[in-house]
Amino acid sequence: MRLDARPEPLDLDPARTALVVVDMQNAFVSRGGLLDLAGVDIGQAPRVVAAARRSLAAARRLGLA
Numbered sequence: 001m002r003l004d005a006r007p008e009p010l011d012l013d014p015a016r017t018a019l020v021v022v023d024m025q026n027a028f029v030s031r032g033g034l035l036d037l038a039g040v041d042i043g044q045a046p047r048v049v050a051a052a053r054r055s056l057a058a059a060r061r062l063g064l065a
Helices: 045-061
Strands: none
């Protein structure tokens, strides 16, 4: 399976591939979370969370998750 990625495509073996998603929403991208308290701009967080959801849905469709 070939993943169209940047900077170059990746060849993946579905039998040896997994997608690991860490619970980033509460600790890292929520107001009052770790990055917010550290002064990091989390304004793009909703886009990042949406991309993670799309990635997980695609992995599940392919039997990787």
